[in-house]
Amino acid sequence: MKNILIIEDSIDIRENTAEILEMSGYHVLQAGDGKDGIETAEREKPHLILCDIMMPEMSGFSVLSALSKNPETASIPFIFLTARAERADIRKGMDMGADDYLTKPFNDIELLSAIECRLNKTESQKQYYSKTLQNLQKLTAGLGDGNKELANLIGARKVKLIKKKQILYYEGDQPQGIYLVLKGSLKTLKIAKDGKELITNIYHEEDYLGINALLLDEVFTETAEAVEDAAVCLLLKDSVIELLNRYPEIGKQFIKILSNNVREKEEQLLELAYHSVRKRLASLLIRLDSPQSGTCNNFKISRDELAAISGMAAETVSRTLSDFQTEGLIEKRASHMLILDHDRLVNMKN
Amino acid sequence: MKNILIIEDSIDIRENTAEILEMSGYHVLQAGDGKDGIETAEREKPHLILCDIMMPEMSGFSVLSALSKNPETASIPFIFLTARAERADIRKGMDMGADDYLTKPFNDIELLSAIECRLNKTESQKQYYSKTLQNLQKLTAGLGDGNKELANLIGARKVKLIKKKQILYYEGDQPQGIYLVLKGSLKTLKIAKDGKELITNIYHEEDYLGINALLLDEVFTETAEAVEDAAVCLLLKDSVIELLNRYPEIGKQFIKILSNNVREKEEQLLELAYHSVRKRLASLLIRLDSPQSGTCNNFKISRDELAAISGMAAETVSRTLSDFQTEGLIEKRASHMLILDHDRLVNMKN
DNA sequence: CGAGGCATTGATCTATCTCAATTCTAGTGG
């Protein structure tokens, strides 16, 4: 039997809702204010939480924020109850990691379907991603307790699905934490004053997104967008910092990731400063060809994107690729690229 | 009583010199060749080393180079003994980090005054830097035990002095740890195949050098060179990692430093990709003007260096600076730069 | 005070961007 916790200051609504749920076979816990709600959640670890936004003393936001900080409760599906209107509030709630919201007054069917839907989704996601997570754990094995907890945090947290071209966050947004890419790929980009874009990074499965914004108390300096349909998992700032405090290994992993990043960027700066378009494009193709060391020799990417990564004009990219093709270095058909002569690309003179 | 090691293949000179020194109250160690000299130095850690340049099998340069690599011996004052002439050799020796040289034949007074002067200098430097270190400790206070230990580590380590244009480490060297800059400034640079240099970073007092090489088990990917006479302190890899394991705060500091670095690099990439030389040079001037937030409006730098940071030709830098001057944005006299109109530089259109 | 290294300035050259006109591709709806 599933336990559901209702946090709601109005006795009427609370009892009424509880009744509906109990008739449907759920076991219900009730809390009349935020503080009580948090305590109950931590003690009982319910399977789902319903929480009013507007409450005296402690708002629903504070409750969600507090629960998110505790890894034990961070992953419990969380549904906001809210008076109609207040769209801004809803946005804010969802951004903070709430899973859904119900507009009061709601009827039995709305309530039950929202809850069921959420419980099902959580369940199926858990199964779906447990495979990915096993890989992750294997990957981060031997790192001791720290990573087990990190993995728990990941497994526990809700997954956010974003579709191709959708924005995960904008330059200027306040970072909420870091994202682990579970599936698909994303890119981060900066925009110059004249509107030209520069892609600064491409993230694939198992990459972390936003580490460099985690500890600097500033807004994002780049925009993150899905290159293809993707699933990411938000690890809230406070939880990650908490882990960082407890497990130095995790900090060391982050340092490694960032160090690699710095190195890559410096390499790119050197290329951009002194290498010809041919050379830069050649090395970019190599870089894209082996996203994670597995050389696959073929991938898909638009000219505009190639241009935005390498900082050249799309027409120039197009021309140069045509040259490469006639020279037998690559094969291209529309946006599909196939590397033919890896070595000659690596050793491109100029 | 101070120990002095003499490395010299000619027995006559060696014994003679030893006698002079012993009469003056020093305890003398002797070595007849480079290999023996290095071993003795490592075993006995003398207070000062005298070393002939021209020796069979292993030259004085090799001895100095070997001792410099070992942190235990790197900070021992090192004086070359050399036959007259050979000015080039002397230059080379000083560039490698020797502290002084004596031209053979030398008399008692020359020898003793050189030694005394050097020992005194080392002593006073130790005191001088202990003050800097105290500042550092104050600076990193409030970070708990971790930083106290870090500060201890720093205080314990010997200081390495490097002169202008001298190399701290080369691309391809194995990192021994990270360096804390105590005084002066250094730059790290990468070299393109055609010999052009790109300066990737400039480090000032209290900056850490080499964090990005610390945890990646690979060689340095850039060369570090002193821009002006500088003093650095080597924090050995193992000690730092040990601290990292014990004090998450330190890891977090490193993450912040690296995060900032990544951000800066991305910003530079954007500029290099899409901004005009005018704009890039303007923002570089701004960046150089305030090394650590203290706007001083005037600094010294060569055209070649400006070119190597911004990835343009030195002539272009020169031309653009002249333009800036006629526009009343800056004032320049040889390599001295003075910012006149900070705002207009920041808002440079194109 | 002299020399060698910096800095400046001029003249030329070219890699790459920009604008513009076609052609191709892939995704949509009938």
Add this chain to the structure above:
DNA sequence: CCACTAGAATTGAGATAGATCAATGCCTCG
């Protein structure tokens, strides 16, 4: 399943910012 269309890619022609080569002038440091 096919035709249609909007977006993507290609190709051409022309413009230009900045690199390069070269000559001269100016510090600065011994």
